[in-house]
Amino acid sequence: MKITMPNGDIKEHAQGINGLEIAKSISERLAREAVGIIVNGNRQDLSTPINTDATIKILTFDDEEGKDVFWHSSAHLMAAAIEKLYPGTKFGIGPSIENGFYYDIELPDEQKLGLEELPKIEAKMKELSEEKSDYNRIELSWDEAVEHFKKIGDNYKLELLEGLQGDEISFYKQGDFVDLCRGTHLPNTSMIKYFKLTSVAGAYWRGDSSRNMMTRVYGISFPKKKMLEDYLKMLEEAEKRDHKKLGKELELFMITPAIGAGLPVWLPKGAFIRRKLENFIKEELLKRGYVEVITPHIGNLDLYRTSGHYPYYSDSQYDPIKVEDEEYLLKPMNCPHHHQIYLSKPHSYRDLPLRLAEFGTVYRYEQSGELSGLSRVRGFTQDDAHIYCTQGQLKDEIKSTVELTQLVFKTFGMPVTTRLSFRDEEEGKYAGDMEKWELAQKVLKEVADEINLDYTIALGEASFYGPKIDFIVRDAIGRKWQLGTVQVDYVMPERFGLEYIGADNQKHTPVIIHRAPFGSLERFMSILIEHYAGNFPFWISPVQVSILPISDKQFEYAQKVYSRLTERGFRATIDLRSEKVNRKIAESEQQKIPFALILGQKEEDEGTVSVREHLKGNIGTHLLEELMERFDELNKVVVKE
């Protein structure tokens, strides 16, 4: 029979040959590293016989799917170790994930599993790995499978089986450990040599917060020692970029329980960067015909009854404030206020689009366990705007907002993914009629296609009043966060009774686009800090130059250099302490200041400055005037294509 290789080569093999044998026929090394095989598009074990002509691809750890197999088998190995150490443990699910694997478990007799237990489990895994047990696939009927789990009393697996009723059920067994599993698995446990259990956390059974909380043990494994070492090193490096850590070190922001959990305070340097960001986007808005408005931080509760946000989001809003006979809500969003501005006078189609922009601070009562640095907070400022337009203007306006959002990410060189967040079928989750939803989703998708957006579609991620385009970035440790967003809304114009007079002299309802390129300035800042690891580009650095005289003989010259820089608008500090220049340089570098000017007798005599660039080191002696010309260039925002 004919076996077609990924490169197109066709080889003749005897019927019934398996993946491992094919790998061997290619090279010993491939046979050693193979983890699974794709046969005519289906992934299967290397031990499964192949009986017909087939196109194949042998998987190794280097393939995404290979990693999946490797980590999934690792999860089984970990489960086996836990089973040995804690007999009677019940097992939930144990999949591979983006970086490694986990298994959800429930220890018997209310036992708890803490971090101290992980080394024990690792040791047992090592032992089991060295036993070199084969992963054997076993197929059972559904009834037999149920029988098995009833016997060992694993109600979680029984529940999983309910969803598989009628199917042929496959199990995998390595050593004494048997687990319900679709596969694919490695040939044997000895391939899993280098691993680390990274954390333990609670996880609701089937992701449902009304159900039992199981213990989730996370781990990662590799076929080569160096890979594990590199991975652990990478984690360490990522920790150094943590915005919470850098925020403290660079004095950008603080969060103190004395003010309140999740209520960040911007320190002078952080506030400086934030204003730079705001001014950057403000300029772009003015170019695009937006007008700025300012609205208060609270609003009459009736506004949110009209919009539907209250009580839809009552769980995540602060309690209303009573003022005389009325109730006010700390605003969880800016839209209703902007709608009132729209309503304050009649509109002609000639006025549209009306684009109202505001850096609006909103307050949301996030669950305590959700709070995290600047990424998830209870008070934050959106670079918000609402565009009121006609149906005919909608597409162009969406395009323009998407383009603006993309400009933000390009400017800072941040990798971003784009998601069309559409509705699902869940009852009661969405407002407005289906027709409008379909129209809104259609328009978004058309626009996305017309501008060749590289997107994914996520059902159920829409907001309750409309679908959106979300821009998603990752933080230093790989978590995904939504930053920019563009939303189409047919619901609020109706609820608030927004109108305009068309060319036909009839009343019409406008469409609203809600959009925020940064999303929230707090969250954007968290990502910005981690993206640059605190080494901000010159134009947003709170301090751009430090002036470091070598001895007090140069203090006067240093003051002169300082004045010339600050008079030209550069942000400089001067270090007049009686410290050695090495010390001054070290501190300037730690503060991640883009440039340090070292001034000694030689520079003073020549009227020059010795320049040290952050992360690059000494870049030689320059005339101050020349240097400032370079600084002028660096001060310009450059969009990286």
Place this chain on the structure above:
RNA sequence: GCUGAUGUAGCUCAGAUGGUAGAGCACUUCCUUGGUAAGGAAGAGGUCACCGGUUCAAUCCCGGUCAUCAGCUCCA
């Protein structure tokens, strides 16, 4: 909100079977005037997160609360 971990000087962290604590850096003063990542000395600095309990005695043991971190659920 839930699970696990953590909370000691401004920062980073030690610490003792229960007898009210230490280092480095930062800070203040003095000495030092030094050429591309930390010169030296002295001083000052703590309700050991908070509240209760056990105890002759609690920072340490127990219970609760708050906060922080990771994960789960949620996220206009």
